[in-house]
Structures are given as C-alpha cells and as structure tokens.
Amino acid sequence: MDLTALARRREVVLLVLIALLLAAVGARAPVFLTPASLGDVLTDTAILLMLACGQMAVILTRGIDLSVASNMAFTGMCTALLSKYHPELPIAVTLALAPLIGFCLGAVNGALIAWVKIPPIVVTLGTLSAYRGMIFILSGGASVVTHEFSRPYLDFPRQSLFGVSALVWIALVVCAGMAVFLNFSRTGRSLYAVGGNPLAARYVGIGIERCQFLVYCLSGTIAGLCGYLWVSRYAIAFTEVAFGYELTVIAACVIGGVSVAGGIGSVSGCLLGGLFLGIIGNALPVIQVSPFWQMAISGFVILCAVIVNSRSEARKGKLILRETEPAVQAPLQVRPETPS
Amino acid sequence: MTSLRYAVADRRKAAAADFWLRWEVLLLVLLAVVMLVNSRLSPWFLDYYNLLDSTFNFSEKAIMALSMTLIIVTRDIDLSVASIIALASVFMGLAAQAGAGVPLLVLIGLATGLLAGFANGAIITRFQIPAIVVTIGTMSLFRGIAYVVLGDTAITSYPSGFSWFGQSYLVWSIPFEFVLFLVLAAVFGFVLHFTTTGRRIYAIGNNPVAARFSGIPVDRYRLVLFTLNGLMAGLAAVLLTSRIGSTRPNIAAGWELEVITMVVLGGVSIMGGSGTISGVFIAVFVLGMMTFGLSLMNVPGIVMSVFVGVLLIASIAVPILIRRMLRREP
Numbered sequence: 120m121d122l123t124a125l126a127r128r129r130e131v132v133l134l135v136l137i138a139l140l141l142a143a144v145g146a147r148a149p150v151f152l153t154p155a156s157l158g159d160v161l162t163d164t165a166i167l168l169m170l171a172c173g174q175m176a177v178i179l180t181r182g183i184d185l186s187v188a189s190n191m192a193f194t195g196m197c198t199a200l201l202s203k204y205h206p207e208l209p210i211a212v213t214l215a216l217a218p219l220i221g222f223c224l225g226a227v228n229g230a231l232i233a234w235v236k237i238p239p240i241v242v243t244l245g246t247l248s249a250y251r252g253m254i255f256i257l258s259g260g261a262s263v264v265t266h267e268f269s270r271p272y273l274d275f276p277r278q279s280l281f282g283v284s285a286l287v288w289i290a291l292v293v294c295a296g297m298a299v300f301l302n303f304s305r306t307g308r309s310l311y312a313v314g315g316n317p318l319a320a321r322y323v324g325i326g327i328e329r330c331q332f333l334v335y336c337l338s339g340t341i342a343g344l345c346g347y348l349w350v351s352r353y354a355i356a357f358t359e360v361a362f363g364y365e366l367t368v369i370a371a372c373v374i375g376g377v378s379v380a381g382g383i384g385s386v387s388g389c390l391l392g393g394l395f396l397g398i399i400g401n402a403l404p405v406i407q408v409s410p411f412w413q414m415a416i417s418g419f420v421i422l423c424a425v426i427v428n429s430r431s432e433a434r435k436g437k438l439i440l441r442e443t444e445p446a447v448q449a450p451l452q453v454r455p456e457t458p459s
Numbered sequence: 460m461t462s463l464r465y466a467v468a469d470r471r472k473a474a475a476a477d478f479w480l481r482w483e484v485l486l487l488v489l490l491a492v493v494m495l496v497n498s499r500l501s502p503w504f505l506d507y508y509n510l511l512d513s514t515f516n517f518s519e520k521a522i523m524a525l526s527m528t529l530i531i532v533t534r535d536i537d538l539s540v541a542s543i544i545a546l547a548s549v550f551m552g553l554a555a556q557a558g559a560g561v562p563l564l565v566l567i568g569l570a571t572g573l574l575a576g577f578a579n580g581a582i583i584t585r586f587q588i589p590a591i592v593v594t595i596g597t598m599s600l601f602r603g604i605a606y607v608v609l610g611d612t613a614i615t616s617y618p619s620g621f622s623w624f625g626q627s628y629l630v631w632s633i634p635f636e637f638v639l640f641l642v643l644a645a646v647f648g649f650v651l652h653f654t655t656t657g658r659r660i661y662a663i664g665n666n667p668v669a670a671r672f673s674g675i676p677v678d679r680y681r682l683v684l685f686t687l688n689g690l691m692a693g694l695a696a697v698l699l700t701s702r703i704g705s706t707r708p709n710i711a712a713g714w715e716l717e718v719i720t721m722v723v724l725g726g727v728s729i730m731g732g733s734g735t736i737s738g739v740f741i742a743v744f745v746l747g748m749m750t751f752g753l754s755l756m757n758v759p760g761i762v763m764s765v766f767v768g769v770l771l772i773a774s775i776a777v778p779i780l781i782r783r784m785l786r787r788e789p
Contacts, residue, residue: 183591231772231776235776235779235780236779237772237775237776237779238729238730240536240591240729241723241729241771241772241775242772244716244719244720244723244768244771245720245767245768245769245771245772246768246772247716247768248716248720248764248765248767248768248771249764249765249768249769249772250768251761251764252761252762252763252764252765252766252768253765254761255759255761255762256762256765260759260761358761363712363713366538366595366598366599369595370595370596370599373592373595373596379589379591379592380589409607409610411603411606411607411610411611411708412603412606412607413603414599414600414602414603414606415599415600415603415604415606415607416603417599417603418596418597418598418599418600418601418602418603419596419600419603421592421595421596421599421600422582422593422596422597422600425586425588425592425593425596426582426586426588429586429587429588
C-alpha cells in the first residue's frame, strides 16, 4: 500500500488526529500524558467503545439502534435493585443476568425490525421511550445510591489487572470478539453484504432477516453488559442514567468512518472514533475549559468528520446526476403481442 | 416479429377493508377510544376549558410536526429541531437582556431558526451527506452553543409584552398557539395536497433520481424544506420561550423524538413518498389527548413515554400484521 492510500485511510487519519490532540493537551497540561491519567481516560471511554462496536454492527446492516442508552439504563436499574435487595448473590449472577436482560430487550427490537418489517429508526425510537419509562415503573422513581449496593457489585469493575482496570479488560475482550466475529466469521462477513447490497445478499442466499435480528440482539446484549458496568462505575442508578447517550455512541461510529448507508465500517475505526470523543471529554477540564464546551465541540467534530467522509468519496467535477447503483427492477408483466 | 408491450393491471376495486384500513380512519378510531377511556376515567376530561388548555402542551410540537412531515416525505429527517429551539431561545434571551423590544425578539427567534435550518440544508445538499448524520452533528452543535453561552444559568428577564405569544387567548378562550397551529396546518395541507410543489415533494420522496430526471430541482427543494423546518423550530422557540418565560440550555430536551413520533404515528412513511397532513393532524390529537388524560390521572411524564413508545410501534405493527393475515386468507 503506498503512502497516499495509507493517508486516506480513516484509521490513519484518526490516529494522527488523536496524536495531535494528545500533544496539544500535553503541551498545556503535561499531567494529562502520565500513564495514570491516560489509564483514567481509557477507563472512562471503555463503555463508549463497547457500545460503539455493537452500534456499528447494526449500522452495517443499514439499521440504527436508538434504544441502547435506554436499554443500558434499564438493565443497570435491574442489576442495581437486585444488588440492593439480594446482596448475598454472587457477582457472577449479575454478570450473567445483565447481558441476558439486554439481549431480551434487543431481541424485541430485532423481531419487530426483521419479521414485522418496521423501519429500524421507528422501532428503536419507540423502544427508546418505552424502556426509559419502564425504569421508572420498575424503581418507582427512586434511585439506588452508593451505600445501597453490595460491595462486590461496586468492586468488580474497579479491580486492577496488570495496572489496567477490569473495565478496560472487559472492553478489550468485547471489542476483540467483535473484530474477530466481523472479520473472520461467515455471519460477520454477511453483515457487510446485507448492508452493502441487500438484493445481492438475498440472491447469494444470505438470510437478511436472521442477520438483522442478530445485530439488534448483539447490540442489546452489549448494552445490557454496559448497563451494569455504567451503574457500577458511577455507583448510582436512576431513571435518567445515560440520557441521550445513544447519540454519542452513533457519533463515535460516524467519526470512526462507519457509513450510515450501510456496509462500510471497521472495529478499529469505531474504537478510534470513541477514543477521540473520550479524550476530548477528559481533556477539557484538564486544560481548564468549561465542560459546557464539550457538547458544542463534539457536534463540530461530527460535522467535520462527515464532511471529510463525503469529500473522500466525492468525485471531481460537477455532476448534475450522480451515478447510483442501479435501482431494483420491478418485475414487469411482459407479454408478446398476439399477431391478429 | 413480435413486439413487447407492457400490460398494466387496472386498479383494484375498493373494498370495505380498504376504507377501514386507511390510516386516518384507524387514527380517528384510536382517537375516539382515547377520548372515551379518558372521559370514563376522569370527570374533568370532557371540560371545555380543560380541553382547550391542554392544547398548550402540544401546540409547539405540533407546529414543528407540520414541517417535519414535509422533510420525512422527501426521505430526509431532522433530529436538530429541539436544539434549534434552544439556540433560538438563547439568542432571544441575550437580546432581551440587552433590552430589545418584543418585535425584535420575535424577529431574532425566527431568524435564528431560519439560519440554523439553512445551515442544515446547505451542508446536506452541498456535501451530499445523509440528513440523519448531519442533524445528529448540528443537534450537538446547536445545543452545545446554548450550553457554552448559558452554562448552568437561566435567562428570565423578558419584557412583559413578550408573554402574549405563548399565554394569550383569542375568542372563546381558545389559545393563540392553538389557532396558529390550526391555520398553519391548513396552509401546509393545502401546499402538500393541492399544489404542484406538494406533488413534487412526493415525487422526490418516492424516487429522488427519477424526480431529478424529470426536471425537479431536488436539492433546492430539500434546502428550502430544511430552512422551512428551521423557521418552524424558531417559531416554536418564540412560543415556548414566551409561554414559560425563561431560557435554559436544556429547553425542549428530547422534543425531536416526540415530533418525529407525531409524524410517524400520523402515517408518514419514514422511507419517504407517502403520508398526509390530515393523518399527522389527527395523530397530534391522539398523542395530545392521551398525554392529557394520563396527566389528569397523575401518571408521571416518564411513564407516559411507555404509552407513547408502545403506541408508536403498535400503531404501525398492527395494520401490517392485519394486512398479512388478510392476504393469507383467500
């Protein structure tokens, strides 16, 4: 691969940008570049990275999952209540239950999208509201706070292994698993085919419905796991946990070069996109910029990223009509004219 | 030599099921059920003044739903409307602090919305980027600017005359906001269903490429529609800021999803090319009356979101499943 092709790769561009960002922040505040501080950044971003991987699988198939934040908050509340009322249960139960609850919520999305054929944005918009409301019904509006959790519940993600928190290790395993699944398994590759050209995917015998169902289950399972990790990390569960976080997750994917038109995206791009957002969020307080800037900056970064995406795909010269993939041919009723 | 000819089948004869499965009819039935249940559950529901006052809770969203309908009919989506409200409200607040009069405040609100919508449309059409990603970006950017300006403070120093837009009543104690919504609904309905412009909007939604081939300036239409949507969000910002009399950076948080819910429940296909203003009009009342009834029974707002979410999915899933069953029968 020659240099210009390398420079055009999203992952390389992002790596350079992240390096520049780190250098700029480090110049203002050298303390930001210490291993301990960078470890904190990684721990803070771990949940976003996992969610972005799950979301990417969904976006690959031309879908979108807006319900991840609500799913996460609901699962988090379930595990929190369990920890409050049954503190004697081993942590393994929570670790098994959280992905399971998330899976069920994701499966509802998947079934409605794949087999009832409702557009993904409509289904997940609906479950975004519904799951969020269910948290209130479940908890009666009360929150679960620090001292009400059992010790193992709070301690598990905080354990340190080789100087890195368990949270980061979990994220590493999940993301590596996703990478292996998407790159080396038959089903993983077929997700790209479904998003790239659903018609062709159908012709080569890929079960589109099965793929769709699968990605929402996957995204839900990851969201469920993250629900426990989020609540444990911040040691509080309430109705508004991670409100609006689904858009940050999608933003990480978009910055990482995942195409919302489907079929394009990589786990490494997603991770870098998520890290980029995470570093910005963590760097602002360090360089004494009001955290209120964070939202505006991430909005600006998203816009820049999508414009860069489109520029790299655009062709030179002005075209009135762009070339598009040939439209699906409707079967016409053709009959030979009978000679009279 | 035989030539080929395409045979186009005649339109099927209208059956009774077609009428009953029309979206507007289903919505009217749903509205009747909601009204009936609510009036059984609460003696204060069917009160003339209560019903009219309940329109305050949805008029602003309903006004935005009208222009959002046009956007979704052309296969686009605008997630930034609530953030445009925040941005417009902040600029109005800053102007009010600087001592601007009421007409100038309204002008600033509308102009901010217009410009923000134009920015959306310009980026989308200039760079050919899907509307959903652009408006996710501007959604963060616009509300982010509101946070940068206000931080955790609020602006409440509005001139006294400004409250007229969001709090006044016209004849027979009908709120001004509601009348404005009715008038705008008539205008939007006329434009979408009875003019060439409206037909072209459907054409763009059905097949943008074919629409461009037949000479419709697709990108110009989309740019105008996004600008219009921004203007409507600016109008909603004027009404909302006037009604609650304060500006906070989290004003109208989450409204973009409620507005889109209204439109989709109204039978507008998210895939573009179909839907009616009358459907959206009825959906506004279904959601508004359901929320009002639940609030009369002291159901907290967050629990209502369960009803709204389930209603959104069920209202689309049930007709699909019924059609599927009907098709299997013969």
